[in-house]
Amino acid sequence: MSTQVLPQALYQYEEKLRTHDTQIVSVTPLLQLSDEDRALFESASPDDVAIAVTSTIFFAQGGGQPSDTGTMTYSSSSTTSIFNVTIVRKSPSGFHLHLGNFSSPDAVHFKPGDTVHQAIDGAKRDLHSRVHDAGHILSLAVGRMTNFAPDVTELKASHHPDAAFVEFKGYIGGTIEYNLMDYCREIVAAELPVKVHWWEEKELRKQCVFVPEVMDFGGEGGLFRAVDIEGAGAYPCGGTHVENTGFVGTIIVRNITHAKGASKIWYGVYDWSDWK
Structure with missing residues (x-):
């Protein structure tokens, strides 16, 4: 995973944000994460995917508080792909890893550079x-x-x-x-x-x-x-x-x-x- 760009934890500065557009840095299957990063997700499914972005409104679990959940959506003229975020943890590298899965097995996976729309579960x-x-x-x-x-x-x-x-x-x-x-x-x-x-x-x-x-x-x-x-x-x-x-x-x-x-x-x- 590239470490050239660290994410900006927008929730630390703008707590009222419930939606946000950001760019994909990496898309990594759980089993391909480093041992250190994979250890952050004890109850994850082997099919889960970890996504890092340039900035995020998703609170990362820590300080006794659970992480946010929600979605990240990519839309183009030909397709819409939705990624369901189930847990977020901060990697030792500084990135926020958004773990979850795509809503459809046929969904087009995100790639680095794609712009996605984040939406957190506001009630939660x-x-x-x-x-x-x-x-x-x-x-x-x-x-x-x-x-x-x-x-x-x-x-x-x-x-x-x-x-x-x-x-x-x-x-x-x-x-x-x-x-x-x-x-x-x-x-x-x-x-x-x-x-x-x-x-x-x-x-x-x-x-x-x-x-x-x-x-x-x-x-x-x-x-x-x-x-x-x-x-x-x-x-x-x-x-x-x-x-x-x-x-x-x-x-x-x-x-x-x-x-x-x-x-x-x-x-x-x-x-x-x-x-x-």
Whole structure:
């Protein structure tokens, strides 16, 4: 695979984009990928194909957030070919690999230089953004509950809708869950703006309530990406986000579990349509 042109991750700068035209860099059957790249797709089908492009609106799985799904379409006067994107991962080479398959076995495969039309599943992106920001709000809530959860440190999080959690080093008692949900309800009701910033590391550590030792979401010029829930707190983050906290919906603490000196807060997000 050529490494002369690296893709521009447009979702990091233009989160509202749902469609985008881009150019094909490479089309590689899964089994022809390098061992390093193939290892990114544990549940892939042997018939899957990985496509790299010059720029993309597809979020690549990472930071606990699932990737976008959607389609890439090539149209000409004589044919239309649709590629269904099922998962996106960032290769160590820097390319975003869009894995999936063509909608028809007779479809004309893309070739380098072709212009294709990207379209992501907007409803799924919105859900992932809601769940992701709910995790940040929940972490901010824990930081407020020092009487109930003293000396705890955030470790990691998963923002998969069916298995969302935030994990902390230290003990968080189960009786805190209603206090956490009350605080989350306040933040959601306040409709606080959610803004993305690019900061130098010094500014990042000054502005953010938590900064991990290792950060893998840096941008050009030594800047790091952060999300700021204005009036509540900021976090280093490479994920996608809602416009304001009102879009998150109701945050429910499902359970709090403990293992090896750590506490996991399992949560979900809901809106009125979920209860119908």
